[in-house]
Amino acid sequence: MTPPAVEARALTRRFGAFTAVDAITFDVAPGEVFGFLGANGAGKTTAMRMLTGLLAPTSGGARVAGFDVARAADQVKRSIGYMSQRFSLYEDLTVRENVGLYGRVYGLRGREIADRLARLLDRLGFAHLAGERVGRLPLGWKQKLALSVALLHEPRVVFLDEPTGGVDPVTRRQFWELIYEAAAGGTTVFVTTHYMDEAEYCDRVSIMVDGRIAALGTPAELTARFDVASMDELFVRLARPGPGAA
Amino acid sequence: MTPRASADRAAGPGPGSGHGSGALSAFLRKEARHLLRDRRTLAILLLMPLVQVLLFGFVVRTEVGRIRLAVVEPAPDVATRALRHRLAAAGRFDVVAVLRSDRALPRLFASGRAQQAVVFPAGFADRLAGGEPAPVLIVTDATDPNTGSVMRAHATTVVRRYEQELRARRPATGDPPGRSPGGAAVLAETRMRFNPTLASAHLFVPGLVAFVLTIVSALMASVSLTREKETGTMEVLLVSPLRPWQIVVGKVLPYLALGFANVLTVLLAARVVFGVPVRGSVALLLAECLLFIATSLALGVLIATRTSSQRVALTASLMGLMMPTLMLSGFIFPLESLPAPLRALSAVVPARWFLLVVRGIMLKGVGIGHLWDETLVLAGMTALLLGVSARRLDVRLPGGR
Numbered sequence: 001m002t003p004p005a006v007e008a009r010a011l012t013r014r015f016g017a018f019t020a021v022d023a024i025t026f027d028v029a030p031g032e033v034f035g036f037l038g039a040n041g042a043g044k045t046t047a048m049r050m051l052t053g054l055l056a057p058t059s060g061g062a063r064v065a066g067f068d069v070a071r072a073a074d075q076v077k078r079s080i081g082y083m084s085q086r087f088s089l090y091e092d093l094t095v096r097e098n099v100g101l102y103g104r105v106y107g108l109r110g111r112e113i114a115d116r117l118a119r120l121l122d123r124l125g126f127a128h129l130a131g132e133r134v135g136r137l138p139l140g141w142k143q144k145l146a147l148s149v150a151l152l153h154e155p156r157v158v159f160l161d162e163p164t165g166g167v168d169p170v171t172r173r174q175f176w177e178l179i180y181e182a183a184a185g186g187t188t189v190f191v192t193t194h195y196m197d198e199a200e201y202c203d204r205v206s207i208m209v210d211g212r213i214a215a216l217g218t219p220a221e222l223t224a225r226f227d228v229a230s231m232d233e234l235f236v237r238l239a240r241p242g243p244g245a246a
Numbered sequence: 247m248t249p250r251a252s253a254d255r256a257a258g259p260g261p262g263s264g265h266g267s268g269a270l271s272a273f274l275r276k277e278a279r280h281l282l283r284d285r286r287t288l289a290i291l292l293l294m295p296l297v298q299v300l301l302f303g304f305v306v307r308t309e310v311g312r313i314r315l316a317v318v319e320p321a322p323d324v325a326t327r328a329l330r331h332r333l334a335a336a337g338r339f340d341v342v343a344v345l346r347s348d349r350a351l352p353r354l355f356a357s358g359r360a361q362q363a364v365v366f367p368a369g370f371a372d373r374l375a376g377g378e379p380a381p382v383l384i385v386t387d388a389t390d391p392n393t394g395s396v397m398r399a400h401a402t403t404v405v406r407r408y409e410q411e412l413r414a415r416r417p418a419t420g421d422p423p424g425r426s427p428g429g430a431a432v433l434a435e436t437r438m439r440f441n442p443t444l445a446s447a448h449l450f451v452p453g454l455v456a457f458v459l460t461i462v463s464a465l466m467a468s469v470s471l472t473r474e475k476e477t478g479t480m481e482v483l484l485v486s487p488l489r490p491w492q493i494v495v496g497k498v499l500p501y502l503a504l505g506f507a508n509v510l511t512v513l514l515a516a517r518v519v520f521g522v523p524v525r526g527s528v529a530l531l532l533a534e535c536l537l538f539i540a541t542s543l544a545l546g547v548l549i550a551t552r553t554s555s556q557r558v559a560l561t562a563s564l565m566g567l568m569m570p571t572l573m574l575s576g577f578i579f580p581l582e583s584l585p586a587p588l589r590a591l592s593a594v595v596p597a598r599w600f601l602l603v604v605r606g607i608m609l610k611g612v613g614i615g616h617l618w619d620e621t622l623v624l625a626g627m628t629a630l631l632l633g634v635s636a637r638r639l640d641v642r643l644p645g646g647r
Contacts, residue, residue: 053485077485086481088479089479102486105273
């Protein structure tokens, strides 16, 4: 049995007196599509920052791709891909230049970059756009390109922070096909989203409320356990503060 | 446990295959592209120094218009009247007041009603007739040193010409025996008010170099770094294997090159258009300029680490750097004329030290031997600033939630 791709153990982050992430513990298996849900301010982004090495934990710890995020940040960085909720490519550079930049940053050689660029363009149907500046592409295309770039170095784990914000349903569909493709290739996908239909696409989801994990399991398990019709209903019930919360 | 758990694929590039140098050069190429593709900004950055040189050169040292002149004649006589008429006829002077005593002069100068005064002694004509030295005092408002020296030159010229006329006439009238012909007749004595040593006259080029470099380097570095924060690409860079110092170096190097181009522009334009020479070593001057660009860039990086929006970075660079560079460096106001607290404050303004270096090399022609203190101060500032900002970047992004 291979070790988990992501393991968090009592992972905690405080900002002064405020506890943003409160001792969360969970595992994500290799090749799994893991949905990391929660209302704004529930602590998802802080948790994700700790897992990607952008923020040091106050206490507890986590291993990503088998490396300790606090002690082996460099190895963690080389083993992961990241796509932020804000657009993460350079708009004044062409598709080819963006791919080249990230390829080099992740230590790929010229030959590998050229091969992967060709495959990537082919898969996205972008072959004629290699020399186009990214800023000229429609938003949906940009997002697909950003995901492909985050996957370029074939990371063990890819972190996607609300990757489909502002994207039309058709493109979202295509986007998720790319996610499944990556997962089928063995990449672990760690994704945050506000779209509950997307939550249903995940192998397992966790729902964060006030810095803690309030629910964790497959979408089917969770809807059954909480006796709700959909993830949407479950999310509203858990995330809304007050007596309705579990 | 998961439907698609095909976990046995090894990670693509094994950890440890990240290449620092390839990544850095790729990053540098990216920065160069940003710079070269933003044509409009690039054009502004390259042309601004040229425009500045021409502006400063032509506007600041422009010809003086009509000079408001006060004449003090305690006892008007033939000679004082002759000289006064010559001044009035010279076409440059408006005689705004003819006074009996010099008591009112300070008020005239302070209010700006007079810019210059010619003060005769009592018995001026008698002294001339007797062959005695006859002193004329020319007082000039030197608030603006350039204008002041031009005004002084104009007044002195008129007095000299009058003197020459007198000498030319004297042999005809015959010299009293025992007196050398054409002996000291009119002694023009000049005095500059407000800025007696004329410090910083003609010294605009060194100040301009400091000014331009501060804008281009600090401002552009801080804006270009905060742009990455604003667009979100900074997060991606920080998550990547790039190290903070590589990000900083990658961001800063293109502007080092741009700043250097600006130095060459300013020096060349100053040389070609205004004939400002470099008396000392050009190589040393360029090396010191590189050092100062590095200092300014480090300042820009520090600003960028403390702000997250381009607008704040821009304002901070403008207010926090440009104003001190203009006011507290000795560029516009001589340091000696600053009140003590401001003079003390000027010690932390890098341009103040850089200005000493550039003036030393360009105008006095001194070598590094005389400039070690200033150079070391600049180097120390750069190291300190870079150290602080690298640490701040390393502590990662400010924790949002």
